[in-house]
Amino acid sequence: MLEKYREPLSNAIAEGEAEQAVELTRQALSEGVDPLDIIQGILVPALTQVGERFQAFEIFLPELMMAGDAAAAATTILEEAIAAKGAQRQHLGTIVLGTVAGDIHDIGKNIVSTLLRSHGFNVVDLGRDVPAIRFIEEAEKHHAAIIAMSALMTTTRPAQRDTINLLKELGKRDAFKVIVGGGCVNAEWAQAIGADGYAENAAEAVVLCKRLLQAN
Numbered sequence: 001m002l003e004k005y006r007e008p009l010s011n012a013i014a015e016g017e018a019e020q021a022v023e024l025t026r027q028a029l030s031e032g033v034d035p036l037d038i039i040q041g042i043l044v045p046a047l048t049q050v051g052e053r054f055q056a057f058e059i060f061l062p063e064l065m066m067a068g069d070a071a072a073a074a075t076t077i078l079e080e081a082i083a084a085k086g087a088q089r090q091h092l093g094t095i096v097l098g099t100v101a102g103d104i105h106d107i108g109k110n111i112v113s114t115l116l117r118s119h120g121f122n123v124v125d126l127g128r129d130v131p132a133i134r135f136i137e138e139a140e141k142h143h144a145a146i147i148a149m150s151a152l153m154t155t156t157r158p159a160q161r162d163t164i165n166l167l168k169e170l171g172k173r174d175a176f177k178v179i180v181g182g183g184c185v186n187a188e189w190a191q192a193i194g195a196d197g198y199a200e201n202a203a204e205a206v207v208l209c210k211r212l213l214q215a216n
């Protein structure tokens with residue numbers, strides 16, 4: 001069933017056809033396709049390809065922005081479907097989540113937020129372009145167990161390290177678990193900056209957060 005939507009939905013995103021992307025997403029969901037399969041199987045590969053074409057100067061910023069908007073519109077529908085499926089009442093702990101300073105990419109961060117919520121976590125979503133100090137202040141304010149940072153660019157990735165270093169400077173490193181993710185992040189980077197964990201996608205982020213909280 002996913003196959004049926006791969007080409008039309010990928011094209012709608014690549015061409016920045018937001019309405020069509022939303023319509024196709026609704027159709028796929030109504031036929032019982034799993035929202036996470038649409039994200040991982042169609043949305044992420046389509047956006048990866050858009051990114052590669054941008055990097056190769058085959059498309060330019062307006063096209064990148066239109067593709068981003070189309071993907072964000074489809075994601076909103078998918079997030080609603082995920083939330084409706086997993087309306088859990090349990091409270092597994094609080095996670096403060098945001099995209100780091102200087103970075104406005106938030107499609108992936110929003111998916112992580114929705115999935116964590118649907119699995120019973122209380123997520124305080126700080127949005128995008130979040131300074132290091134704000135992650136810490138909000139985590140303290142909300143008695144969070146985990147600080148989760150998304151970064152999509154090699155130029156903004158160091159901001160994840162800045163937050164960890166600031167926690168150390170303030171003598172608060174042990175107060176929170178810190179996890180990192182986003183397109184330009186990997187396990188080696190997470191280890192190098194002293195994060196407590198990394199996850200490649202939203203589903204793995206849920207597993208990671210559950211594991212980290214059990215270890216407490």
Ligand code: B12
Pocket residue numbers: 043044047048050051052054055061064065066067068069072102103104105106107108109111112148149150151152153154155179180181182183184198199200201202203205
């Ligand atoms: C869409 C997009 C945009 C949209 C963003 C819209 C939005 N609301 O987010 C717009 C058009 C605004 C945009 C702008 C720019 N972009 Co852009 N963009 C992309 C693109 C094509 C897709 C990103 C995306 O949404 N992927 C899909 C989501 C679902 O994947 P994800 O974010 O990785 O998230 C998943 C996992 O990583 C994980 N995850 C995510 N966060 C977290 C957090 C935690 C804690 C955990 C555990 C897991 C986790 O779970 C998610 C779901 O599975 C990427 C290409 C790429 N390969 O990433 C370029 C890309 C990131 N952009 C790039 C660039 C250069 C820019 C601009 C600088 C362009 C410009 N000249 O202005 C600006 C930056 C502005 C800024 N200050 O941030 C470059 C970055 C290069 C680099 N230096 O590393 C990329 C890689 C394109 C490229 N190949 O050149 N962009």
